[in-house]
Amino acid sequence: MTSTAALPSSSSMTTNPHESQEKLFYNELGKYIDSLSENFKKKCVIKKEIYDNITKVLTLEKGKSSVSLSSQFVYWACQNFVLSKIAGxxxxxxxxxxxxxxxxxxxxNVIGxxxxxISHGGRHKTxxxxxxxxxxxxxFAVDIFVKQCLPCQLHKPVKHHVVSKPIISLGVMTRLQINLVDMRTRPDKVxxxxxxxxxxxCIDHYSKFC
Known part of the structure; x- marks a missing residue:
């Protein structure tokens, strides 16, 4: 009697390339943010939790203070952000x-x-x-995204370095290298x-004789 193991369905075997690219983007972005200093790390990006706290600060009535938020955060939010009515x-x-x-x-999603x-016009246009x-x-978030953009990488032009043609001399005195030094400002008066x-x-190119 033989037993057969259940095979995974085709839907579980396939992965969404968009989700994998998004996961890779946030992994690289997280590594970059972790490498920053503590002071800059806290305020370089606004996460959903901080966004909600900023909204709470800006919707507080005048004269009232928030118990859950520090006075330093309240001051920072009031100095840097405002509330605007967009689509109600x-x-x-x-x-x-x-x-x-x-x-x-x-x-x-926003960077994408x-x-x-701009039809994948590069970092500056993005x-x-x-x-x-x-x-x-x-x-730096745009830099990480553009580096991982597959269409940009596929259509990126390949730079070909200029190959200089070597100078070949066939014998002595067949090619000379001449340099004229101007001494009129400090002449040698004999x-x-x-x-x-x-x-x-004058230098002979073949023998390097001066």
């Missing part, structure tokens, strides 16, 4: 740029959308497109009638 919803925007804040969890809008619609999306203003340096 309260959206957190940057106080300087007046653009909606892009949260960390939406980086992949802007990158496709950053410009993002900055015209969003704020608080750091440039006598009143003999003054040297130039030096002619």
């Amino acid at each position: 919803n309260d959206i957190v925007c940057c106080a300087k740029a007046k653009k909606p804040v892009c949260i960390f969890e939406s980086f992949y 959308e802007c990158h496709n809008n 950053v410009y497109e993002i900055n015209s619609h969003y704020s608080w999306l750091p440039r 006598s009143e009638n003999v003054v040297y203003n130039w030096i002619l340096n």
Whole structure:
């Protein structure tokens, strides 16, 4: 009597390439953020939890304080963010740029959308497109995304280095290398009638004899 093991279904064997690329993007992004200093690491990106806390701070009535949030965080949120009504919803925007804040969890979709809008035009054009619609999306996140973009890598032009043609001499005195040195600013005066203003340096290319 033989027993047969159940084979996995075809749906479980196949993986979504979009999900794998997104996972790889956030893994590389997390490694980069972990390499930053503690002061910059906390404020370089806005995650969903921080976004919600900023919203709570900006919706507080004047004179009231939040028990769950520190006074330092409240001051930072009030100085850097404002609430704007967009399509009837309260959206957190940057106080300087007046653009909606892009949260960390939406980086992949937002960068991908802007990158496709400019037809994979490169990092600088992608950053410009993002900055015209969003704020608080750091440039290093765009760099990581573009480096992992498959269409950009497939259509990236290959740089061919210029190969210099070697100079070949067939014998002595067949090719010379001549250099003329100007000494008119500091001439070599041997006598009143003999003054040297130039030096002619001539090297035989084959024998290297000067």
